[in-house]
Amino acid sequence: MPKKGEQPPQSEMEPSPEILSDIEIATSVRPESILDVAEKRLGLTPDVLIPYGHHIAKLNIRAFDNPVTELKGKLVLVTAMTPTPAGEGKTTTCIGLSDGLNRLGINASACIREPSLGPCFGMKGGAAGGGRSQAIPMADLNLHFTGDFHAVTAAHNLLASLVDNHLHWGNKVGLDPRRISWRRVVDLNDRALRNLIIGLGGAAHGIPRESGFDITMASEVMAVLCLVTSIDELQQRLGDIIIGVNYDGLPVTVRDLGADGAMTVVLKDAVMPNLIQSLEHNPVWVHGGPFGHIAHGCNSVIATQLALTFSDVVVTEAGFGADLGAEKFIDIKCRQSGLRPHAIVLVCTLRALKMQGGVVKESVALPDSKHLKKGLANLAKHITNIQQFGITPIVAINRHPGDLETELETVKTFVSKHNTHAVIADNWRDGGEGAEALALSVKTAVDGKAPDVEMLYHDDIAVENKIHTLATKLYGAKAVEFSIQAKKQLAEIQRAGFTTLPVCIAKTPYSFSVDPKQLGAPIGHVLTVRELRLLAGAGFIVVICGDVMTMPGLPRRPAAMNFSIDNNGNIKGLF
């Protein structure tokens, strides 16, 4: 249970100076050998693991049946309210909850996404959790880790080079160079690569055409990697990817170019799940990492399935707020894989709630019940949204030092009026022990009857109706507006016969609307659809809304400016 008596006095509004940084905490704990963790906690012998150093390993999927046929564990999804710069702590809660469950004697593991270098160099900070609920080794996880994203980048760009090479050597399949949809990717924030003209310099240097780069986390290759359950399915789906149309307007696939085999070879190790440990030496699976706002935002199906084979409870997360993460988790990942969550945890913080109520970041630590109450509208909307999927979420309040008891009670009381309850999570400060109350609530849920999880829409309704359903039922929008380009793309998708696919909304994660400044739970807004991208290999249609970018930019002063390392390998400034 959380040590309530030990909480800081209510007047202490800011973290005290002696609070350690995430990397200080992460490096203060000596990790166990990952082979020991795997053996003790999962019953996995060293022969089925491929070590990457002493504290990271890949699970050799060849040692197991793929796809997995029997899952012993129960799946818990951690999602969150609409994120703010104050942070809500979704990964922290995910890891803390797994540690808490383990403290209760439950064989649990966490299952999260791999971080991208882009935000790491930009402004986001790490993606390994925080405080006493982190996955380690933290610096390695946030840097190249086991190279999975580099492999995705290489496979994606290999295809791009084969596309342009095909044009250069006579264009046998008759690919229309003006209508190639396959772009290139890089695992960096690099706005100058968004829109390019390539192939300049004369006949020896290819066919000039417009193109651009997205961030690797938006790559269809990443999406495919995160949805397959075997090498064969990986090659099959990569082959299905559409890279453009020919001069007759018919889709041209990766298979038409003969690139599916090579791309699969490039991904032969990346398709294997990675295993690390929490600060409390419980298993943390980390695999795949599509962004939650511009992609489907879930770790891999293969990691989730294998985690469920070796643990009784698997705690996973999905990107950004529940409107994006939980929705895509259910409507895309669960729809395609057959996985179903047994319980959902919805994370919030007092500070984030206040920001949703209109307070600026600088003032979030001040007592402010007025803005807190206003911000609760955001939480309420997420609760009722999740209830539409047939599950009532447990609300976790991720406590910051200095949170006021009265304000915490305000949230609890508010939540209790929504047919559920809120639990204070102190794992940021206390690790698994601080998450025991939350773990008890989750245990009760997973011990109970499995909920009847419902997708928000059926496969067979029209694509525009799928978008309309999400816009009106989840976002509070009154209408959907399609750009001329989007309308044309919609018609192309219908003509090509892909209307049964689910949609993957790409929009700002900072509001239910397409305007990041509209906080709380706005209603009556319009979802403006700018562009549609058919991902025939991944099996969904990306719907790009508002002005969201599939290639982020760096801020004025990138975080990378603060990085340093000494001759002993000690890294500073990373987080």
Added chain:
Amino acid sequence: MPKKGEQPPQSEMEPSPEILSDIEIATSVRPESILDVAEKRLGLTPDVLIPYGHHIAKLNIRAFDNPVTELKGKLVLVTAMTPTPAGEGKTTTCIGLSDGLNRLGINASACIREPSLGPCFGMKGGAAGGGRSQAIPMADLNLHFTGDFHAVTAAHNLLASLVDNHLHWGNKVGLDPRRISWRRVVDLNDRALRNLIIGLGGAAHGIPRESGFDITMASEVMAVLCLVTSIDELQQRLGDIIIGVNYDGLPVTVRDLGADGAMTVVLKDAVMPNLIQSLEHNPVWVHGGPFGHIAHGCNSVIATQLALTFSDVVVTEAGFGADLGAEKFIDIKCRQSGLRPHAIVLVCTLRALKMQGGVVKESVALPDSKHLKKGLANLAKHITNIQQFGITPIVAINRHPGDLETELETVKTFVSKHNTHAVIADNWRDGGEGAEALALSVKTAVDGKAPDVEMLYHDDIAVENKIHTLATKLYGAKAVEFSIQAKKQLAEIQRAGFTTLPVCIAKTPYSFSVDPKQLGAPIGHVLTVRELRLLAGAGFIVVICGDVMTMPGLPRRPAAMNFSIDNNGNIKGLF
């Protein structure tokens, strides 16, 4: 000794059908645990190694003094005649020689470069040796290996994104966007990326400007990684890199942008040497991989130094023919590091000699003493070139099945007139046993007095004289011609005060001249210098000659089209 009695009959001109492919041989040998190889052959305990799977490890450089102060071993360079499509087998000889030395009871290791994905997907095939002289695990080595090149790519492109981000956010250092020399890189052959316009699409997407991509193996970051001896030196040299000039025409460095720390952090693991094994379980160091024709073509100094700390003889190689590889090895790698070769082996084959004599690839297996004799001019030029550095090379004839005894004798007799001798190497067929004769010759050389190795030019002669020296003394050229652009760049380099740096010639590897069709040992040609690039961090000036490209293209039918993999991870078509 080679089993001469067992050689195929002389009438057998083509490899017999039962000859196994490289990957068949490579996967037929069960590798030992790399920890065992390290302990048994190098005396390295597991605590100083970082495993990447069971057969690859990085040496944790933090466990050793850097830079290394005492080298116990002697260094042998393997170089080659001018390469042809028939192949000459430089890496094969390098690994076979190390195996042969080990068979003689000498504690030897090989030290080679990491392969690039670009040629792997294009046409070159693997870079792990061939036949019975290979480094394993071969597929992993040729694919992502330990991610070093991905890290180089990421560090290089992180800098590029920071450069464009700096322009976007007000350009505080006054960088002239028209004169930014820092391009981007990708570890692929992708001709359409050679010349680009980036930053298109409006004010939110950066400053439009011309730029382009090179292959990662031409990156200055790669060169720096391969020349430093510590993390501190890595950061220092990365900081020295010049990315362009400001509006006053003065150089702007990485340090000016504050990017050196982050780039070093990105390279924290890549700077550590990788250890694998030969088919005979002898140590093979594999680290770094600048191309030999467009970059300095040598594996890392740090790997070479550490190999020399743990082995009595280290056999290394340098890219393409001796005009490029051996020259850069001595004039750049040795000049900067203080390393000196004790012996040099010059590899040739009958087939490649015939091609240098004018035979087409399809006819190389036919008896043809006329073209063989004509082609020997190429070998002679390389021998006398190497003698200019103060070392007389031992010539290794890498025997193919079906090579005629009389033709082999022709080569031996020819070589003996050049103050040295030729040894037949049968290690492609027989492994280390087939290289014992060569190993004996090398043993005699390294047991003898160290040669007085001389650089071909002094630091303090003018840059154009350095180029002129190489052109006339090594290439047989009568003159050097500078383009208008190159003259301007020469003046800029002088103005910036970098005239004492050595030069790194970038030119076709297929001829002494800039014309790949001029075979043998052409004389009287002109070295046309197109462009100069100052690599202030790497500490040399790249001199781009003829129409050589720093970004290769893919052929009409890329090798990637043949790749496949099954659910058990068996790869086909790779080599």
